[in-house]
Amino acid sequence: MGMTAFVLLLVFFILLILSVPISFSIGIATLVTMLMSMDLTPAVTTIAQRMAGGLDSFALLAIPFFVLSGLIMGQGGIAKRLIEFAMALIGALPGGLALVNVVSCMLFGAISGSAVAATSAIGSFMLPEMKKQGYDPNFSAAVTAAAATTGMLIPPSNILIIYAIASGGVSIAALFMAGYLPGIMVGLALMVVCMIYAKRKGYPTGARLPLRVVAKCCLAAIPSLFLIFLVIGGIIGGIFTATEAGAIAVFYSMFLSMGVYREVKMSEFPALLLKSAETTAIVLLLIGSSTAMSWLLSFENIPQTFSDFLLALSDNPIIILLLINIVLIVVGAFLDMTPAVLIFTPIFLPVAMALGMSPLQFGIMMVLNLSIGLCSPPVGAVLFVTCAIAKTKLENIIKPLIPLYFAMFVVLMLVTYVPWVSEAFPRWLGL
Known part of the structure; x- marks a missing residue:
């Protein structure tokens, strides 16, 4: 078992250092490790079977729908209206533009379900505007990168769907x-x-806007905000499943962007379909390869061994959960969220449940942890998109990111040690 884990990690990190895409790094590392105990043909066959099995899930059909709806909304003028809405409500507060940036990222991330989409859509407008008003460009970029990750927690969120599958049916x-x-x-x-x-x-x-202007901005944002109530309300009310909600989100975003706002032309739709297909293919390849690696870890009893090791370190749940958080923060800095959830859920979820944590609370803790990784070097995707938009270097935004990291870590500790934070709403709704 020890040699298996060593070879798996060694090959994986060597491939990452060589800039091999993460999905291929995971798949190749899994194959090389399996070749230690079996021939090439059965190893390849087993990996193919596990990848196919990992993708054979009805819930995963929601992902391409939410990806497509996010792309449509990104081009459909929705981001602009959400920014104007946030500006009307809180633009007059101290640090108004920075606050507008955070709220806009939260709203757009919640609607699109994508941190990268929120970074691109909101950052493209807000970063030049903040620079024009005298804000430090590096601080502005740091705020955008940190705020965009809230879309991973506020539904609809693709990564929460993936966790539901990895956890065995939450x-x-x-x-x-x-x-x-x-x-x-x-x-x-x-x-x-x-x-x-x-x-x-x-x-x-x-400047404090007249009430008439505030009301106009709020009214203009209502059709965009209604998507949240439409999707989440339908799921909670049992009207449709998460997959069906994704399809409804596509049709509603098309209606808004093409019919109401008229900022997306029908001729642009094939390009959006192609882009969504590319993004979906990348996500599904990550899921398939991660499922194969997760199976190998389970086959070698690595999750059980690691669980026993953690529980043997201390009988204090506070210490063990803190160690899990530290490991996940480090993992999030090097690994994409999708493979991280699929690989580490089987390892850490049994430990968390042994300590009395529900799968629901652990899922939110894990996603928040990995969200911090999205805006952390060296692999954070959101960080690099933000740097490209802000036209700044990665090392320049680390310092202004530190207090934002601290704020996110404080909330992470609350989620970890106070079950009510993540379980109050589901209990209230009887879920």
């Missing part, structure tokens, strides 16, 4: 509702940091 509806309060808490924590930073730096506040 209710997607319950996970969606469990993510609301932690996601909002992360946003509020980031806003507190932004207000303190803005006051210390003397950044300008926006």
Whole structure:
């Protein structure tokens, strides 16, 4: 078992250092490790079977739908209206533009279900505007990168669907509702940091808008915000499944972007379909290869061995859960969220449950943990997208990110040690 884990990790990290795509790194590392105990043909056959089995899930059909709806909304003028809505509500507070950035990322991330989409859509507008108003471009980029990750917690979220599958059947509806309060808490924590930073730096506040203008901006944003109530309300009410909700999200986003706002032309739709197919293929390849690696780990009894090791370290749940969080933070800095969830859920979930943590609470803790990794070097996808938009270097935004990391870590500790934070909404709704 020890040699298996050593070879698996060694090959995987060597491939990562050589800039091999993560999905291929996982698959090749799994194949090389399996070749230690079997011939090439059965090893390849086993991996193919496990990959196919990992993708044979009805719940995964929701992912291409939510990916496509996010792309349509990204081009459909929805981001602009959400920014205007946030500006009307909180633009006059200290650090107004930074707060607008956070709220806009939260809203767009919740609607699109994608941190990268929120970074691109909101950052493309907000970063130049904040620079124009005298904000430090590196601080602005750090705020965008951190705030965009809230879309991983606030539903609809593709990564919560993947966790539901990896955990063995946790209710997607319950996970969606469990993510609301932690996601909002992360946003509020980031806003507190932004207000303190803005006051210390003397950044300008926006003008207080007339009530008539505020009302106009709110009305303009209602059709976009209604998507959240349509999708989540339908799932919670038992009207449709998460997969059906994804299809409805596509049709509604098409209706808004093409019929109401008229910012997406029918001629542009094939390109959006192609882009969504590419993104979906990448995600599904990650899921398939990660499922194969997860099976290998289970076959070698690595999750059970690691669980026994952790439980033997201490009988104090606080210490063990802190160790799990530290490991996941490190994992999130090097590994994409999808394979991280699929590989580490079978390893850490039994430990968490042995300590009295519900699969629901653990799922939110894990996703929040890995969300921090999305905006952390060296692999954080959101971080690199933000740097490209802000036209700055990665090392320049690390310092302003530190207080934002701290704010996210505080919320992570609350999620870890206070079950009510993630379980209150699902219990209230009887999920």
